Amino acid sequence: MRALCWEGVNELAVEEVPDPQLQNKQDMIIKVKLSATCGSDLHLVDGYIPAMRAGDVIGHEFLGEVVETGPEVRKHRVGDRVVVCSVIACGRCWFCEQGLFSCCDNGNTNPGIPEMMWGQSPAGIFGYSHAMGGFKGSHAEYVRVPYADRGAFTVPDGVDDATALFASDAAPTGYMGADLGEVKAGDVVAVWGAGGVGQMAAQSAMLKGAARVIVIDRFDYRLDMAAHHLGVETLNYEETDIDGELRERSDGRGPDVCIEAVGMEAHTPNPVAYRWEQLKQQTRVLELDRPHALRQAIMVCRKGGMVYVLGVFAGWIDKFPMGALMNKGLTMRSAQQHGERYIPMLLERMSRGEFKTAHLMTHPMPLSEGARGYDLFKHKKDGCVRAVFYPDGDGRVTRG
Incomplete structure (x- = not known):
């Protein structure tokens, strides 16, 4: 599949990378429909976040369609339209039970790096360096979602893609x-x-x-x-x-x-x-x-x-x-966002028209133009607030 990769400071490129595979029973594979740039990504681009490696897929705010589920996924089925929290949390540890999802003990598969930097490890984050778990990001055609029943949320039928997308990260x-x-x-x-x-x-x-x-x-x-x-x-x-x-x-x-x-x-x-x-x-x-x-x-x-x-x-x-x-x-x-605490409520508010987000998507464009999208976003060109990528050939970005 194709994905937007970090290749060094201020160097991004769309490359062919391996398709994601189910690794655990609670995993799910998502076909990405929309994936947004985020201001925190610019810290990666600028080289200020440690533990980045050439070829890392970036991006963490996304919406897509379920194409495969692990045997222990109960809440989602193939074909469901879901928005995924950018923070990866297990939902079962002491911190998750307190609603402190971004402090999850199990979401980060590389806890030694942040423990050295910060004393303890937070949860994992999609596409946000090996210090946050080394998970492949969302600027790709497909994404593996760990702890899918905890971190993915079915989008109500009345909520359009451009609105629901930002329930992944910016809104919560x-x-x-x-x-x-x-x-x-x-x-x-x-x-x-x-x-x-x-x-x-x-x-x-x-x-x-x-x-x-x-x-x-x-x-x-x-x-x-x-x-x-x-x-x-x-x-x-x-x-x-x-x-x-x-x-x-x-x-x-x-x-x-x-x-x-x-x-x-x-x-x-x-x-x-x-x-x-x-x-x-x-x-x-x-x-x-x-x-x-x-x-x-x-x-x-x-x-x-x-x-x-x-x-x-x-x-x-x-x-x-x-x-x-x-x-x-x-x-x-x-804190990093405790999105699992807020996303269901925000989707409900979006379905009632009480929470506006779609206006943030100023520059929808195909994934192949990802590097250009980040250039517009970083340098505040052409009134760019958020560049949003969709798989090439699929320009169906629905707005309310």
């Missing part, structure tokens, strides 16, 4: 930020990042009753999309004093909840500071992650507020404002 990740960020009615919520996850976090905050939701970014086309489709307020941080404006919009206190949806390659409007942090990150010694958005979220959050980190970080950061976190009495939480 964003919803988790609002849920575990404890957004409640009347809150002022600020979200850093107007990409797919940031927009989903903003929409989720609104569904939870936030009085004001303010999305922060530097690309007007992404801010305009969030305002148009979700009805949120927006701020361009290159044109606005973010601290002052957020205080103005929150009765002088600062936001109740700050959600960071940018991650380890955050931009800063100060060109000297930005270049300096880039250089430190590229040494892989002085600093591994650029945390500008996270630092700003901590500094502007109101006293006693909540900071939730959705953006992906891999290592250590410099100039972390621990003094502000402690003295302001902030709570900070984070």
Whole structure:
């Protein structure tokens, strides 16, 4: 089969790779219908995630059709249309029983790498390096899905492909930020990042009753999309004093909840500071992650507020404002997404028209154009919010 492979830093290519095979009784094989780019993929492309090998298939947000099941798969049959959680969890360990699916003890088949890096191993993730299990990714014609009854979900008949696709990762990740960020009615919520996850976090905050939701970014086309489709307020941080404006919009206190949806390659409007942090990150010694958005979220959050980190970080950061976190009495939480907890509810909301996602798919294209899709996505060309790949010759992308 054909798949989009990582061949080195900033090198992607569509190649012939072996077809996936059932390896365990709970496995399932999916014929991919749609597979989306994600901002966290750019950390792989840019070489900041360790344990990548030439020829690794990338991609983790996908929807497809069941073509083969293992003997212990009970919930799915050949022909079912399913969306698959990007996080691979067993559903039976202590962490899964607590609903902490991305902390699963059994989903990562290479636990030694993250244990060395982080002290303990999280769950596996499709197409996200050998540190996260070395699983083949979704930018391919077929994918093997481990623990299929736990991680795959049948799509309701009334939900189109373009909507259901983002129930795989962007929607549950964003919803988790609002849920575990404890957004409640009347809150002022600020979200850093107007990409797919940031927009989903903003929409989720609104569904939870936030009085004001303010999305922060530097690309007007992404801010305009969030305002148009979700009805949120927006701020361009290159044109606005973010601290002052957020205080103005929150009765002088600062936001109740700050959600960071940018991650380890955050931009800063100060060109000297930005270049300096880039250089430190590229040494892989002085600093591994650029945390500008996270630092700003901590500094502007109101006293006693909540900071939730959705953006992906891999290592250590410099100039972390621990003094502000402690003295302001902030709570900070984070996780890879616990998608198995949220996907059924989100699909139900999608079927009722209560959760919008299809607008994120700005650039559908055949899998053979995968490298071009990532170029558009990475460099923010042509208004690209998400490039989405479908098997060549199958341009049937259904939208509501």
